[in-house]
Amino acid sequence: MVVAGRQPLSRRRVLEEAVRFTDREGLEALTMRRLGSELGVKAMSLYNHVPNKSALLDGMVEVLLGELEVPPETHDWEERIKEGYRAFRRLAHEHPNVFPLLVNRPPDTMDGAWLVEELLQTLRRAGFERETALHAFRALSSYAFGYAMAEIRGFTLEPNGSRLGARSLSPAEFPNLCELAPYLEEVDHDREFEFGLELIIAGMRDRS
Amino acid sequence: MVVAGRQPLSRRRVLEEAVRFTDREGLEALTMRRLGSELGVKAMSLYNHVPNKSALLDGMVEVLLGELEVPPETHDWEERIKEGYRAFRRLAHEHPNVFPLLVNRPPDTMDGAWLVEELLQTLRRAGFERETALHAFRALSSYAFGYAMAEIRGFTLEPNGSRLGARSLSPAEFPNLCELAPYLEEVDHDREFEFGLELIIAGMRDRS
């Protein structure tokens, strides 16, 4: 006999609604007041489940990383590493408006640690030294994060699409950029991501 | 006979003060009202030089990228590429609180385009195909951006430092992470960044 959508509030329910709402409306639209009304409650009620907005955002990162799912083990260390980062990038696609929170709040919890552990493990078993494994792990992580962010927000150095279309791009000054301009819109991001992953792993192969 | 620091306002002066202030006080402290008072003026005066806050932030990215300085040409393409990304990363160190703006506002201007052009040019001259050059450029850019952001805000998957110190990290669950924990604080970021750069370039070498 419960009215639809009126289960009692809980930290978990608040966080999940915050993620759902942000995916739909964007991070800028997420205010305590709007989130409250989304849950059929006044803003102040949220403070019973979350100490403040900053903690709310941390909690959303927790929910995000909780959805990380890496397929079962394979025997090939290279494929295993790739699967890990594919799963990470998948988060960006599933929650494009929440994923960027990772920038401002590296996890205060242990939610991502198991993946770190597993990737390090994989590298150690593949024969890499302790420190080499760490550096390689961080190179791969930096790449995967940077690429996923670029997909969501645009590549940081490249002028954005509308500029590229305009004739503000003079062939005399920017011959290579101009040559690429028509092609840029159609780049297959899945393949491009794999290309970079393969590039780094190829570099590692030389070293193992 | 001008009173110190009371030159007339201009778009440029507003943007530069915004960058200086943000480096000092952080992005959260940057409000139109505080920036105004920093310039000895009321907030509303800023709207004479900048249409709104969003445009102010865009302008700050403009200032940031305007400081990009790549050393004069070398003959070695690999070294040339590295110099480009070192210069990019240097921006993060010089303006750690402004650099993250790149995430939210990929440049609406052409301020970074010359570096893109030059990097692409270097790759083409080194013998890479048009599309291969693009993919490699983006792999390198994603890595460099991801790494620089990680230096500023922390690595996105790794639990943060204070967690690592705590015994919340059980050696049974996270043997590899625990093994690295004491070492993590002392990692030389310059060397680690170079390691990753070299890794990607090594992967490219195989292909050229």
Add this chain to the structure above:
DNA sequence: ACCTGAACACCGTTCAAGT
């Protein structure tokens, strides 16, 4: 042309009061 005071519609957050 540039600056300002007053005002508007918003924020996050606190706290005493209700059930």
Add this chain to the structure above:
DNA sequence: ACCTGAACACCGTTCAAGT
């Protein structure tokens, strides 16, 4: 134990008014 109304100290932004 959980929710709320009223209030506080802030935001960005508009606009009519001043010089």
